[in-house]
Structures are given as C-alpha cells and as structure tokens.
Amino acid sequence: MLRRWNFSLTLQVPFWLLLTSYAGTYSSPWPPKTSTYHLLSPRSSPQGKMPQSLNHVWIKKEARMLGAIQIASGVINLFLGMIWARLLVSQLDTFGKTYIPIAGVSAYGVWSSFFFVIAGFCTMMLEKTRERCWMTHTIFTNVLSSCIALIGLLLISLELAIFSSSKKRVIWPQKCGKLLSEYLWLFTSLQFLVSCVVMHWILKAKYRR
Structure with missing residues (x-):
C-alpha cells in the first residue's frame, strides 16, 4: 500500500509542477510592462531621444x-x-x-x-x-x-x-x-x-x- 502511494505521488508531483509552470507562464500579460517601458525609454532609441511625432520634419540644420x-x-x-x-x-x-x-x-x-x-x-x-x-x-x-x-x-x-x-x-x-x-x-x-x-x-x- 505504501509503495503504491509513493509511486502515485512521484507521478503527480512532476505533473503538478509542469502544470503550474505552464499556467504561470501564460498568466502574465504580453508584452510585459518592463518591455513596454524599455521600448519607450530614451536609452532604447538609437539617437537617445523619444520617438518623434508624424508632424516632425526631417530638414537639415543648415x-x-x-x-x-x-x-x-x-x-x-x-x-x-x-x-x-x-x-x-x-x-x-x-x-x-x-x-x-x-x-x-x-x-x-x-x-x-x-x-x-x-x-x-x-x-x-x-x-x-x-x-x-x-x-x-x-x-x-x-x-x-x-x-x-x-x-x-x-x-x-x-x-x-x-x-x-x-x-x-x-x-x-x-x-x-x-x-x-x-x-x-x-x-x-x-x-x-x-x-x-x-x-x-x-x-x-x-x-x-
């Protein structure tokens, strides 16, 4: 009896861990908040500035x-x-x-x-x-x-x-x-x-x- 309980426990524990990890992965929002903040941060832009609006004119400084x-x-x-x-x-x-x-x-x-x-x-x-x-x-x-x-x-x-x-x-x-x-x-x-x-x-x- 004890052997059967140990065997069933050994099968259930990995299955429970796999299920919780699978549910925890897709329960978080996508994209994560940290990635959104990273995209809007000045350091993430190539020129170190915030993205310009569509009304911005790219004319030469001269x-x-x-x-x-x-x-x-x-x-x-x-x-x-x-x-x-x-x-x-x-x-x-x-x-x-x-x-x-x-x-x-x-x-x-x-x-x-x-x-x-x-x-x-x-x-x-x-x-x-x-x-x-x-x-x-x-x-x-x-x-x-x-x-x-x-x-x-x-x-x-x-x-x-x-x-x-x-x-x-x-x-x-x-x-x-x-x-x-x-x-x-x-x-x-x-x-x-x-x-x-x-x-x-x-x-x-x-x-x-």
Whole structure:
C-alpha cells in the first residue's frame, strides 16, 4: 500500500509542477510592462531621444543658416535700393537715353527685400520648430521669392545690357548707378540660389519615407 502511494505521488508531483509552470507562464500579460517601458525609454532609441511625432520634419540644420543668408541679402537689397533712389532723385538730369535706370525707377531693391526677408524668416522657423505647418509657408514664400528674384535678374540684366551697348560719354552718376545695379544683381542672384536650395531640401524632407 505504501509503495503504491509513493509511486502515485512521484507521478503527480512532476505533473503538478509542469502544470503550474505552464499556467504561470501564460498568466502574465504580453508584452510585459518592463518591455513596454524599455521600448519607450530614451536609452532604447538609437539617437537617445523619444520617438518623434508624424508632424516632425526631417530638414537639415543648415536650413537656419540659409534663412539667415536670405534675411541678410534682403536687408542689403533694401539699402541698395534706397541708395539708388537717392541717387536718382539727386541726379535725375544726368540719366537719360545713355542710361535707363530700370532698377532705380522701379525701386526693385526696396519692395523685393520684403519678400526676401519673409522667406528667410519662414525658413528659420521651419528649422527651429520642424513642424509641417511651417513647411507650407516656407514653400510658398520661397517660390514667390525665387520668382521675384528671377524677375529682378532679368530687369537688371536688361539695364546693364543697354548701358553697355551705349557709346556715349559716361559720367560719374551713371558709373555709380551701374555699380549699384551690379551689386543688386549679385545679391539677387544669391537670393535666387538660396531659395532654390531651400525648396529642394523641403521637398526632399516632405517626400521622405
């Protein structure tokens, strides 16, 4: 009798241990709380940061520098336009068929600087906040800025071409106007190139997978 009880006990004890271990394994929640916390912890991410939201824009850090260049070129164009206007008003009699001051008469350097500064401000805010709401504003302002810069390049190039084709004697106010237009053309070209680079980076970040 004692042998039968010992034999049945030896069979029941391993079976009971196996059953309790099997039930204990699947009674705990899945995934465990520790694993969930590990996935959300900053140390588990490859860059040591929390996962970013879907509204995050992955644009280069150099975009802020390009935005500062846009603002600087816009301010320089503003001062060049003001100097051109002052020269044109004070020396109006010296300008005629020899030199047609298209940049001075149209005041391109004054009103174009407003769009250049706004485009640079939006570019800097996009890099700072990295939000998609600023992406739309930055694309719109940079497209508008590049179009205005292209129009200015055509106008100033026409002005310089007409002045270069003239064979009459050139006096100092005309030389000063030509120099101002050349500087205006230079910084407008810089603005056009920077706007194109910013738009390329934004579109690349927008359609990033």
